[in-house]
Amino acid sequence: MATLLAISGNLVTISSRSFGVADKIKSGLGVAGPVIDNYANLLLNDPNLAFTYFPYSAVSPTYVAVLKNSRHADEARAFIHYLLSPKGQRILADANTGKYPVAPLSADNPRAAQQQRLMAQPPLNYRLILKRQQLVQRMFDTAISFRLAQLKDAWRALHSAETRLKRPLPEIRALLTSVPVDAASSEDETWLAQFDNKSFAEQKMMEWQIWFLNNQRLAIHKLEELK
Structure with missing residues (x-):
């Protein structure tokens, strides 16, 4: 999540369709974007395009199965x-x-x-992935989708300050990339199951909105003190 937050200041748009990312890059509507490899690989006959894996990219299989009540x-x-x-x-x-x-x-x-x-990468924990689905979707929307314009402003200000001062500002970066859920909670299946309750999920999203807003305000305040 920290990586996504760090690049959010440069996002042109957010797509709910993975294959749409590769198509937008090919058409020139973006410079780079995170995409599933097989969508990118189909376009690599274009010499202007390239695809690079993250250092610890995981394998996610394409499933095939026999339906329980299949007539064939x-x-x-x-x-x-x-x-x-x-x-x-x-x-x-x-x-x-x-x-x-x-x-x-x-x-x-x-x-x-x-x-x-x-x-060679460790297999994905699909049980945990499925349990986390509601958390991840709601966290992504709260952290990025619903506040993309504000994120762009904050990261633009940070990049400008780091360029001017000619040094990184890790404390401010930490404010802009941290999330209000710790690792232990993200693996607690009892806590994760509560996101199936609409009231609980909406309450958490409201708390997160306030949390992100306060962190961003603090980051901007610290940047202004550096002027």
Whole structure:
């Protein structure tokens, strides 16, 4: 979240569609943006575009399953077995999907090294991800979506001050990148479950709005003292 807050001052827009980010970059409506790799990979035949993974990018699989009440369960299972077979994996590796197969790519494949790096990362905790979904969505909206204009002003002022003083201002950066939920709370499933209660969630969002506003005011005040 701190990284997203740090780059929020340079955001042109916020999109609810991941593939829309890559399309906007390609059309020249933005310079850079966080995007899922397979959306970016499909556009990399354009020499003006590039994609770079974060240092600890995690792997999130594309799911395939047989529906519980499927009327064609046998056919569905056969299709899944085919996808996971050597032939199916070769087709997925060569198809224009931008995705990585589950099976290791051959050493001479230009994407093999990146596949190995991704597969070496610790697996995601999907149970915790699902439990955190309400928290993450509401925190993102409160921290960034609903206050993007104010964030841009605050970060513009900070960047201007750091340029003028020729030194970083970590204390002020900390005010603009901190969030009102600690790590322990973000892993507490009992607390996270309360976000399914609309009243609880709305109360928390109101508290966060005040918290972010106070932090931003304090950051601006400290910047003004440096003039």
